Amino acid sequence: MTLQNPVIAAKRLRWCLVSVPLYVKVFGIGLLISILFATIAFYVMRRSVFDAHYQVRGEMALSVALSLAARLETAGLDQKTGVDQALNEAMNAFPSVRYIVVQDTEGTILSHGFTFPREAPPDLAQTDGDLCARCHESLSPVEVPEELLEVQPQVILPSGGLRAYRRSEGLILEVTVPIGDGRRASVRLGVGDKMLARDLASVNHAILAGMGLCLLASVCSALLLTYFLGKPINALLEATKIVAKGDFSVRAPVDSDDELGRLAVAFNRMAEGLEESRRRILRADRLASIGQFAAGVAHEINNPLDGVLSCLERLQRDPANLSQNLDYLEMMKHALRRVSGVIQRLLEYSQQRGMNLKPEHPGAIIENAAALIRVMARQKAIEIEIDVSDEVPAVMCDRYYMEQALLNLALNGLAAIEEGAPPETNAAARGKLAFRVRPAPVSAGMPRVRIDVEDNGCGIAPEHLPRIFDAFYTTKAPGKGTGLGLAIVREIVEVHSGTIEVESVVGKGAVFHVFLPAADTCSENGRNEKVSSA
Ligand SMILES: Nc1ncnc2c1ncn2[C@@H]1O[C@H](COP(=O)(O)OP(=O)(O)OP(=O)(O)O)[C@@H](O)[C@H]1O
Numbered sequence: 275m276t277l278q279n280p281v282i283a284a285k286r287l288r289w290c291l292v293s294v295p296l297y298v299k300v301f302g303i304g305l306l307i308s309i310l311f312a313t314i315a316f317y318v319m320r321r322s323v324f325d326a327h328y329q330v331r332g333e334m335a336l337s338v339a340l341s342l343a344a345r346l347e348t349a350g351l352d353q354k355t356g357v358d359q360a361l362n363e364a365m366n367a368f369p370s371v372r373y374i375v376v377q378d379t380e381g382t383i384l385s386h387g388f389t390f391p392r393e394a395p396p397d398l399a400q401t402d403g404d405l406c407a408r409c410h411e412s413l414s415p416v417e418v419p420e421e422l423l424e425v426q427p428q429v430i431l432p433s434g435g436l437r438a439y440r441r442s443e444g445l446i447l448e449v450t451v452p453i454g455d456g457r458r459a460s461v462r463l464g465v466g467d468k469m470l471a472r473d474l475a476s477v478n479h480a481i482l483a484g485m486g487l488c489l490l491a492s493v494c495s496a497l498l499l500t501y502f503l504g505k506p507i508n509a510l511l512e513a514t515k516i517v518a519k520g521d522f523s524v525r526a527p528v529d530s531d532d533e534l535g536r537l538a539v540a541f542n543r544m545a546e547g548l549e550e551s552r553r554r555i556l557r558a559d560r561l562a563s564i565g566q567f568a569a570g571v572a573h574e575i576n577n578p579l580d581g582v583l584s585c586l587e588r589l590q591r592d593p594a595n596l597s598q599n600l601d602y603l604e605m606m607k608h609a610l611r612r613v614s615g616v617i618q619r620l621l622e623y624s625q626q627r628g629m630n631l632k633p634e635h636p637g638a639i640i641e642n643a644a645a646l647i648r649v650m651a652r653q654k655a656i657e658i659e660i661d662v663s664d665e666v667p668a669v670m671c672d673r674y675y676m677e678q679a680l681l682n683l684a685l686n687g688l689a690a691i692e693e694g695a696p697p698e699t700n701a702a703a704r705g706k707l708a709f710r711v712r713p714a715p716v717s718a719g720m721p722r723v724r725i726d727v728e729d730n731g732c733g734i735a736p737e738h739l740p741r742i743f744d745a746f747y748t749t750k751a752p753g754k755g756t757g758l759g760l761a762i763v764r765e766i767v768e769v770h771s772g773t774i775e776v777e778s779v780v781g782k783g784a785v786f787h788v789f790l791p792a793a794d795t796c797s798e799n800g801r802n803e804k805v806s807s808a
């Protein structure tokens with residue numbers, strides 16, 4: 275295995291861990307805790323069960339062995355029958371005693387007693403075949419079971435040695451006590467413990483039940499956490515997706531006062547802040563656009579005012595000429611209405627206002643946007659063409675915002691024509707800005723309208739194309755452009771559930787296509803059905 279493989283494996287594992295749903299993680303942690311708990315409990319409980327058995331059985335074996343040793347010391351070891359009888363009596367009196375062996379200091383067996391099947395400890399059984407057959411020649415050898423394993427008890431008895439053997443039918447505890455001063459012989463006595471298996475089984479059951487309870491608790495916590503954490507998190511996630519689509523009016527539900535509740539409050543504040551910033555940027559852009567065509571508008575106002583002045587002068591010169599003066603008054607009224615109209619439109623345009631979606635005819639919106647740049651275009655000798663197809667349906671939009679979007683596109687077009695005009699030629703010879711409106715192909719079951727704003731200016735270089743809609747991206751000289759125009763156009767179009775595309779050939783011009791859903795596909799509240807249901 276190369277060094278890279280564990281790194282890749284670790285990355286994959288991390289990816290798997292972070293990508294699994296929350297409830298699976300909680301359940302996994304619960305499962306791990308259960309297994310850890312079960313392992314520790316298993317070890318500790320078994321240990322204490324063993325220790326308890328070693329203690330109780332070991333002490334019982336010790337007291338039997340001590341009283342037998344005392345009796346053998348009194349009776350003497352020379353009388354073999356007496357010794358055998360004492361051993362038999364002890365074995366009969368205590369059914370749990372499995373064997374008793376009296377050995378001298380050399381290890382020679384002076385007397386022994388076993389229950390059947392024979393349960394001699396391994397060190398005796400391994401001495402040349404069967405122990406009983408050696409002592410009693412009439413008996414045939416019997417194999418001692420091999421599964422007799424010595425284990426190390428943790429209990430220290432007050433006196434005498436303690437050894438433990440485990441075999442299939444239970445535990446054997448052996449104590450060794452000296453007879454008298456121990457110089458001649460000692461007694462080895464083994465007691466069986468069949469209760470151990472039962473106690474161990476009940477320990478296992480208790481641990482399994484505990485583990486089951488832990489698992490149940492982890493499933494319940496996973497479900498509860500999914501409900502209490504997953505629900506608000508999912509609501510926040512949905513709200514975030516809506517904000518990412520540009521709808522800052524969405525708010526996350528605040529159901530609690532804990533960290534999640536505070537997160538939802540913070541999210542809502544952020545959305546409010548974004549909404550407010552958008553409003554400010556739109557207003558700032560509107561004011562900047564006004565600045566650009568204010569000079570042109572001044573002419574629009576100036577001309578009728580000049581007319582009013584000259585009418586007034588004539589009136590002063592010849593106040594008695596009634597019929598002529600009535601004409602002058604009519605001309606002045608007409609001129610002042612024009613001025614008032616221009617000022618009214620300027621005021622409306624610069625006002626800060628919320629979105630007000632209504633069915634509007636694209637032709638009317640284009641006329642208004644074109645009116646705002648007409649003077650400027652005339653000054654630059656650029657022709658403005660408006661071509662609206664008769665079959666075009668109304669679109670659901672906010673007239674002022676849509677005018678602002680088209681105005682931004684038109685201002686860009688005028689700038690591009692100016693820039694594209696070779697210095698030695700006159701832009702008037704060829705400068706043209708066209709607004710065209712056509713029904714667009716149905717998309718996702720919705721009839722749409724396409725508004726094209728086309729110019730024959732310098733065009734957009736391919737390397738700029740992917741970035742022109744980014745906020746603050748501009749190719750204009752410092753101080754000439756903010757780079758916000760197209761970002762705002764896209765914002766406005768998207769708020770209207772529309773899309774914007776651009777095509778351009780460097781040196782030939784550019785055309786921006788704005789697609790808007792037709793009004794009859796929109797719901798009562800003015801929002802497109804698809805958007806409001808999203
Ligand atoms: N019709 C067009 N022809 C050629 N280039 C264009 C056209 N419209 C936009 N661009 C390019 O896209 C860039 C970004 O346009 P955008 O309207 O966002 O900002 P701007 O016009 O530079 O600045 P501002 O709009 O604040 O005056 C422009 O700098 C220009 O390079």
Ligand SMILES: [Mg+2]
Nearest residue numbers: 682686759760
């Ligand atoms: Mg611009």
